[in-house]
Amino acid sequence: MIAENLNKVEDKIAESCIKCGRNRSEIRLIAVSKTQPVEIIKEVLNTGINNLGENKAQELRDKSELITGDFNWHFIGHLQTNKVKYVIKAAEFIHAVDSIKLAEEINRKSKEMNKNQKVLLEIKTSDEATKFGLANEKEIFEVAQFCKNSSNLNLVGLMTMAPFTDDESVIRNCFIELRELKEKLNKNGFAISELSMGMTNDYTIAIEEGATMLRIGTAIFGDRPTGRQAEFINNAGTK
Ligand SMILES: *Cc1c(COP(=O)(O)O)cnc(C)c1O
Numbered sequence: 001m002i003a004e005n006l007n008k009v010e011d012k013i014a015e016s017c018i019k020c021g022r023n024r025s026e027i028r029l030i031a032v033s034k035t036q037p038v039e040i041i042k043e044v045l046n047t048g049i050n051n052l053g054e055n056k057a058q059e060l061r062d063k064s065e066l067i068t069g070d071f072n073w074h075f076i077g078h079l080q081t082n083k084v085k086y087v088i089k090a091a092e093f094i095h096a097v098d099s100i101k102l103a104e105e106i107n108r109k110s111k112e113m114n115k116n117q118k119v120l121l122e123i124k125t126s127d128e129a130t131k132f133g134l135a136n137e138k139e140i141f142e143v144a145q146f147c148k149n150s151s152n153l154n155l156v157g158l159m160t161m162a163p164f165t166d167d168e169s170v171i172r173n174c175f176i177e178l179r180e181l182k183e184k185l186n187k188n189g190f191a192i193s194e195l196s197m198g199m200t201n202d203y204t205i206a207i208e209e210g211a212t213m214l215r216i217g218t219a220i221f222g223d224r225p226t227g228r229q230a231e232f233i234n235n236a237g238t239k
Contacts, residue, residue, distance in 0.1 A: 002040070002220065003047050009203075009219050016207040027207065030074050032199075032217030034059065035224045038066050044220065045071060053095075053215050057083035064090035076159070076196075076215055078122075078132045081105040088113060095159040095196050095215075096122035098134050100146045103153060110152035119147060120157040120196055123181060125174035128163040140181065144190055157194025157212070158182050162202050171202045175209035 009029070017024050032053040033041045041052065041063070050070065054060040055077025064073055072092035079087065079094065081102055087094065088109045097103050097119045110117040121143055124133030134140045147155040158181060162174040175197050182192050196213035198206025203214045217224065 001222065002043055005220050005222065006044075006047050006049070009216060012204055013207065013214070016204040020208045022207065026212060028213045030076070030196075030213055030215045031220050032076065032215050033063070033221070034077075034217065036221050038063065040221065041067055045069060049220075051213075053217075057086035060090055061086040074213075074215075078130075084109050088115065088117065091117075093118045093120065093156070093213075095120045095213075096132065097143065097147070098122045098132055100143055103143060103146050103150065107150040107153050116152055116154050118154045118156045120159040120194060121147075121155070123158050123160045123178055125160045125177045126163045126170070128165075129161040129174070133160065137181075141185070141188070144185055148190065155190065155192060157192050157196055158185075159196035159213075161199070162197070162206075164201055168205060171205050172209060175202075175206050175211070179210045 013027065014024060028051055030051040030053040031044050031049045034055045051072050051074060053074040053076045054063065057079065060073060060075055073090045074093045074095060075087045075091040076095045078096055079102060084105045088106065094106060094117060106117055106119060121140065122133040123140065124130065124135040134143060144155060147153045158178050160174055160178045162171040165171065178195055178197055182195060185192055194212045195210050196215060198211045198214040200216055200219040203216055206214060
């Protein structure tokens with residue numbers, strides 16, 4: 001089933017790339033494996049996926065000890081400073097930096113590990129999609145500058161979530177805002193290349209607006225296990 005799902009996703013990605021004249025190789029597909037058990041994740045890796053996304057710190061830590069190989073982990077969730085220690089070892093990219101305090105802690109822990117940590121800033125482009133993310137432009141520039149000045153941080157991009165809606169123009173505007181913000185930062189001395197945007201509901205629009213990282217869960221794995229079932233699977237898979 002997963003191979004079939006993945007084929008469908010790849011077909012749609014290819015179609016969108018043709019539509020807007022982009023090259024598939026510019027786009028990284030991150031399979032969002034949160035709540036999924038280890039066996040299923042291994043199955044996905046066998047289909048050639050080489051980027052996995054998790055949004056809970058301990059879940060990433062536990063899974064990264066059980067699943068190893070030639071692929072990258074992405075931490076895509078909201079990160080509290082006291083949990084940075086759980087993700088820093090495994091995460092190639094941390095997508096949702098939304099404060100100087102968090103950037104500071106990531107830098108401190110990266111330094112201890114002698115690691116250069118790739119980070120993205122989470123930008124709040126809508127009020128509904130998430131309560132997290134930077135919304136104020138002055139603040140965005142301050143956090144970006146802080147990252148730039150930090151010895152062990154490498155600011156590579158911006159990330160956003162669009163609201164879950166059928167109104168395509170609302171979604172598109174979020175993605176346009178993110179792209180324009182990237183251009184503005186780059187005009188002001190930053191060198192940011194990644195736009196992490198696009199989920200199951202909206203990834204074709206994200207591609208059209210310049211996404212370089214798609215974070216797709218449901219379209220690849222099917223519906224996520226919920227509630228007690230999810231907890232059970234997590235415990236079974238990671239303990
Ligand atoms: C869960 C999640 C996704 C994937 O969502 P789907 O709708 O299942 O594709 C993407 N980004 C973030 C930050 C998530 O938490």
